Amino acid sequence: MARVGEFNFIDQFLKTQSAQAQSFHRQPYALGIGDDAALIPPSALGPDEQLAVSTDMLIEGRHYVVDVDPRSLGHKALAVNLSDLAAMGARPVGCTLAAALRSIDEAWLREFLEGFFELSRDFQCPLIGGDTTGLSAGASQVFSVTVLGAVPVGQALRRDGVRIGDDLWVSGMLGGPAYALSQASQQEKLNWPAPRLALGAQLRGIATAAIDVSDGLGSEIGHLLTASGAVCAARGESGALSAVMNWEAIPLSRDVQRAVDAQALDVNDARIFAVTGGDEYELAFTAPVQRREEIRGLMQPLGLELTRIGSIQGSNSQQIVWQTADGSAIDRATEARCQQPGFTHF
Amino acid sequence: MARVGEFNFIDQFLKTQSAQAQSFHRQPYALGIGDDAALIPPSALGPDEQLAVSTDMLIEGRHYVVDVDPRSLGHKALAVNLSDLAAMGARPVGCTLAAALRSIDEAWLREFLEGFFELSRDFQCPLIGGDTTGLSAGASQVFSVTVLGAVPVGQALRRDGVRIGDDLWVSGMLGGPAYALSQASQQEKLNWPAPRLALGAQLRGIATAAIDVSDGLGSEIGHLLTASGAVCAARGESGALSAVMNWEAIPLSRDVQRAVDAQALDVNDARIFAVTGGDEYELAFTAPVQRREEIRGLMQPLGLELTRIGSIQGSNSQQIVWQTADGSAIDRATEARCQQPGFTHF
Numbered sequence: 276m277a278r279v280g281e282f283n284f285i286d287q288f289l290k291t292q293s294a295q296a297q298s299f300h301r302q303p304y305a306l307g308i309g310d311d312a313a314l315i316p317p318s319a320l321g322p323d324e325q326l327a328v329s330t331d332m333l334i335e336g337r338h339y340v341v342d343v344d345p346r347s348l349g350h351k352a353l354a355v356n357l358s359d360l361a362a363m364g365a366r367p368v369g370c371t372l373a374a375a376l377r378s379i380d381e382a383w384l385r386e387f388l389e390g391f392f393e394l395s396r397d398f399q400c401p402l403i404g405g406d407t408t409g410l411s412a413g414a415s416q417v418f419s420v421t422v423l424g425a426v427p428v429g430q431a432l433r434r435d436g437v438r439i440g441d442d443l444w445v446s447g448m449l450g451g452p453a454y455a456l457s458q459a460s461q462q463e464k465l466n467w468p469a470p471r472l473a474l475g476a477q478l479r480g481i482a483t484a485a486i487d488v489s490d491g492l493g494s495e496i497g498h499l500l501t502a503s504g505a506v507c508a509a510r511g512e513s514g515a516l517s518a519v520m521n522w523e524a525i526p527l528s529r530d531v532q533r534a535v536d537a538q539a540l541d542v543n544d545a546r547i548f549a550v551t552g553g554d555e556y557e558l559a560f561t562a563p564v565q566r567r568e569e570i571r572g573l574m575q576p577l578g579l580e581l582t583r584i585g586s587i588q589g590s591n592s593q594q595i596v597w598q599t600a601d602g603s604a605i606d607r608a609t610e611a612r613c614q615q616p617g618f619t620h621f
Numbered sequence: 622m623a624r625v626g627e628f629n630f631i632d633q634f635l636k637t638q639s640a641q642a643q644s645f646h647r648q649p650y651a652l653g654i655g656d657d658a659a660l661i662p663p664s665a666l667g668p669d670e671q672l673a674v675s676t677d678m679l680i681e682g683r684h685y686v687v688d689v690d691p692r693s694l695g696h697k698a699l700a701v702n703l704s705d706l707a708a709m710g711a712r713p714v715g716c717t718l719a720a721a722l723r724s725i726d727e728a729w730l731r732e733f734l735e736g737f738f739e740l741s742r743d744f745q746c747p748l749i750g751g752d753t754t755g756l757s758a759g760a761s762q763v764f765s766v767t768v769l770g771a772v773p774v775g776q777a778l779r780r781d782g783v784r785i786g787d788d789l790w791v792s793g794m795l796g797g798p799a800y801a802l803s804q805a806s807q808q809e810k811l812n813w814p815a816p817r818l819a820l821g822a823q824l825r826g827i828a829t830a831a832i833d834v835s836d837g838l839g840s841e842i843g844h845l846l847t848a849s850g851a852v853c854a855a856r857g858e859s860g861a862l863s864a865v866m867n868w869e870a871i872p873l874s875r876d877v878q879r880a881v882d883a884q885a886l887d888v889n890d891a892r893i894f895a896v897t898g899g900d901e902y903e904l905a906f907t908a909p910v911q912r913r914e915e916i917r918g919l920m921q922p923l924g925l926e927l928t929r930i931g932s933i934q935g936s937n938s939q940q941i942v943w944q945t946a947d948g949s950a951i952d953r954a955t956e957a958r959c960q961q962p963g964f965t966h967f
Contacts, residue, residue: 326672328661363657373676
């Protein structure tokens with residue numbers, strides 16, 4: 276981080292921010308932006324906590340459009356990383372931001388940082404370090420965020436803890452981002468994901484495994500089954516794990532449900548948006564059947580819908596099976612469309 | 622990090638690596654690449670240690686050329702970050718790598734990762750997480766590395782500890798990268814920086830401040846004076862800090878000295894390369910006069926030259942003054958060329 280001119284604009288921004296923002300961002304850390312490395316005080320980690328680290332890159336033209344609202348982009352750059360911490364049941368400790376920028380467009384940057392810092396304040400995740408690079412005129416801008424979190428030792432919500440017989444749950448309502456993408460006028464809605472940190476923290480000790488569904492529900496459930504299936508196989512319990520899913524239970528976001536109600540969208544198409552669409556920052560998690568009431572009890576305090584959408588079975592080969600409420604298979608054409616992979620980088 | 626296909630190629634690479642590499646990279650960390658976040662075990666941080674974090678981005682066309690040796694690029698991507706930890710006196714704990722790649726060119730990536738992992742092994746800094754993004758054909762590749770380090774509480778080598786009367790030292794021999802840049806055929810030499818982690822660790826409790834000189838000696842000394850000058854001013858000791866430098870003491874790298882000896886390069890031009898050139902990963906540090914013998918005693922065990930190049934004075938305004946051995950000023954034209962800023966991103 277020893278670069279001339281680096282983070283001058285962020286320092287400048289922080290200085291002109293409210294006293295509150297300054298005291299939040301600068302005081303709790305003995306040494307943040309401006310030295311070779313940021314130092315995190317020993318008090319940031321509890322005696323029985325361990326560190327969780329996640330990193331994500333947002334690239335212009337790939338993850339966002341050139342004329343994106345910079346404030347929503349700043350929000351999203353941090354939110355996608357906080358969502359990874361949420362999926363581990365971790366509490367945010369701090370973050371770093373590396374930015375490659377074409378030129379210093381102060382108004383644009385101010386808005387980007389406002390979106391970033393707003394979320395950083397809301398979730399107590401101060402920016403502690405960074406790196407900035409200037410780009411030539413034609414190049415794509417890049418933002419790379421790394422978040423550090425703390426989680427009690429042994430209590431992290433991993434991907435490989437799913438057990439045969441577990442329920443499968445998902446938070447929130449799905450399909451909104453994919454539906455919006457199909458409606459050009461609504462693309463703006465993509466960019467305000469709310470990381471489910473409070474849910475992740477509450478699920479420690481209840482959930483057996485968790486993942487965020489940023490690449491699409493179906494594909495992320497596949498990751499849970501793969502990671503946990505290997506563990507089950509090693510224990511000799513089953514060759515693989517499968518998920519038997521309730522097609523009609525998939526929670527649809529308000530806009531999607533409204534379009535279905537108005538007969539502007541077929542309900543199967545809506546559910547396919549919800550199952551295959553990316554850019555969702557809800558959590559999918561598994562838990563023993565006995566924990567159902569406890570999990571339902573989290574909904575009101577969190578102000579968040581939690582829906583039981585399936586259950587886990589041992590099987591010879593890994594599968595996600597979609598059934599209607601009466602236990603019959605959904606039609607083959609729809610099932611085939613659900614098998615589409617989520618967002619793949621290559 | 623919840624991306625489909627992500628880090629498959631790194632997982633693949635690790636699987637085909639030697640058993641040694643695998644056991645180093647996979648065993649010590651309960652959960653590395655492959656979950657939403659990497660978990661660092663509590664044992665990674667000693668009871669009296671705190672965490673240091675640094676992040677840096679390398680962008681094609683900006684920090685390296687398209688036809689760079691991928692192995693040296695992999696080395697450099699990690700080395701520039703380890704150099705920041707060295708300048709804090711920190712010990713590496715782990716790192717994350719976010720990569721934006723045009724396509725999976727397996728041979729290129731294998732070499733990149735070999736360079737990365739070689740350094741990662743040498744300095745016990747395992748890769749614990751990451752993010753990969755696919756780019757379209759014309760886009761510039763980007764690598765963003767974040768390193769985590771551990772340093773005993775209160776012993777980090779910060780930039781703001783310089784005291785009036787301190788000696789100013791630099792490690793190694795300078796000018797090589799800037800001279801190589803001026804000689805097209807030698808550009809390859811830029812890309813194998815050796816992070817001075819052992820030196821940084823030894824300097825804890827001896828040095829009052831340290832910085833890595835990646836943006837050029839002169840400009841980085843300026844950062845030390847600025848950060849520490851503010852602290853001195855707050856203590857009422859002096860309005861600012863200045864560095865009085867010995868022009869003839871600047872340690873020149875072997876290639877540069879050879880060119881001077883062969884009269885292919887003017888000695889003043891050589892020293893200007895050493896003072897203003899970037900891409901140097903040596904440490905500049907300050908220490909009390911009484912510690913000179915102790916510091917000289919580090920050279921042999923570390924196999925590293927340490928040169929006393931100046932001393933710190935209180936002053937009304939911050940300055941770097943270059944003098945010859947007899948205490949007279951260097952000529953104005955040369956001094957003006959030394960004031961050139963180092964590598965600036967904007």
